[in-house]
Amino acid sequence: MYKNIKIFTDGSCIYNPGPGGCAAILQYHKYEKIVTNSFFLTTNNRMELMASIIALESLKENCNIIITTDSNYLKEGITTWIYNWKKTNWKRNNKKKVKNIDLWKRLELSLVNHNVVWKWIKSHSSHYLNEKCDKLARISANNPINKDLGYINK
Numbered sequence: 001m002y003k004n005i006k007i008f009t010d011g012s013c014i015y016n017p018g019p020g021g022c023a024a025i026l027q028y029h030k031y032e033k034i035v036t037n038s039f040f041l042t043t044n045n046r047m048e049l050m051a052s053i054i055a056l057e058s059l060k061e062n063c064n065i066i067i068t069t070d071s072n073y074l075k076e077g078i079t080t081w082i083y084n085w086k087k088t089n090w091k092r093n094n095k096k097k098v099k100n101i102d103l104w105k106r107l108e109l110s111l112v113n114h115n116v117v118w119k120w121i122k123s124h125s126s127h128y129l130n131e132k133c134d135k136l137a138r139i140s141a142n143n144p145i146n147k148d149l150g151y152i153n154k
């Protein structure tokens with residue numbers, strides 16, 4: 001039987017590109033787990049993607065998941081745009097290469113064993129867990145620790 005998990009995510013970047021951080025809050029019944037990461041040189045969109053990736057990769061078994069994000073780029077990218085990108089060899093409508101292909105592929109792979117529903121909410125709309133993720137992502141962005149995943153336009 002699959003566990004029902006709620007995940008709230010956010011990414012933050014100073015200067016864009018610049019130092020960035022991401023955060024996710026995972027909830028299962030009364031339990032809450034927080035995961036964060038940060039990078040010296042990255043973008044806001046990469047951090048939005050990474051927030052969901054680190055949350056999903058932290059799960060140890062198959063789950064039913066609701067992921068709540070304030071990033072339309074993330075939600076639309078993984079629920080709609082990715083199907084066309086894959087058909088067109090990761091090209092957009094203007095024939096330019098999709099940005100962040102490495103992370104889109106990693107995100108897609110992290111979804112394989114889960115049933116996921118994506119939910120978008122307006123940022124800074126007083127949603128407590130979104131605001132908490134935003135704060136944690138900003139703290140992480142101000143304290144970067146990783147060099148290896150930074151600003152890569154793959």
